[in-house]
Amino acid sequence: MERNTEMLRVLIVIVAAGMLLLGGCGVDPKLAELERDKANAEANAKSLQVALDTANAGLTKLQQENAALKNQLAEARPVAAKKTAPPANQMPTGPFCQSCSMPMQKPDDFGTGADGFKQNDYCVYCFKNGAFTEPDITRDQMIDKVAKLMVEKTNMPADQAKAIAKMFIPKLKRWREK
Numbered sequence: 001m002e003r004n005t006e007m008l009r010v011l012i013v014i015v016a017a018g019m020l021l022l023g024g025c026g027v028d029p030k031l032a033e034l035e036r037d038k039a040n041a042e043a044n045a046k047s048l049q050v051a052l053d054t055a056n057a058g059l060t061k062l063q064q065e066n067a068a069l070k071n072q073l074a075e076a077r078p079v080a081a082k083k084t085a086p087p088a089n090q091m092p093t094g095p096f097c098q099s100c101s102m103p104m105q106k107p108d109d110f111g112t113g114a115d116g117f118k119q120n121d122y123c124v125y126c127f128k129n130g131a132f133t134e135p136d137i138t139r140d141q142m143i144d145k146v147a148k149l150m151v152e153k154t155n156m157p158a159d160q161a162k163a164i165a166k167m168f169i170p171k172l173k174r175w176r177e178k
Contacts, residue, residue, distance in 0.1 A: 097111075097126055097127075097172075098172045098173035099122050099123070099132065099174040100142060100146055102123045104123050109123055111123055111124050111127030112124070113129075113130045114131075115130070132174075139170060143169045146161075150164065150165065
């Protein structure tokens, strides 16, 4: 009887081993499917990483080429065509027209009174023979006019010129009370 029991045990072990090999006896088919899906996902992730690395290398190359082209373009432009605002240490000091803020640095820049003599408050473009040349212009119109001139004369960006004009024009004598 002991021998039968021993043989039964061996037989059970062989059957169990066979079932494990064949996917039976407690091995969940869903788990095997998940393992296959995981392996596929890892392979796809590696492929995507290779594609991303290739795209990033191409982008870096394009950025370098773009920078080189910008440098070539900057060097090709004639120096005389470049307009820039004067450095801060070379900004005009005044007196300034109390209508448009133009610096008045030579006698011809000053407006004239009714008597024909130069006066100190306004430039020749804003004030002649004792009267404003544009008596009906509003403060906002003057801001727009000055900003436009700043863009034309210094090649300053329009939004920056407008911000500067908005800051200074309202503080001038002609516009303080308006």
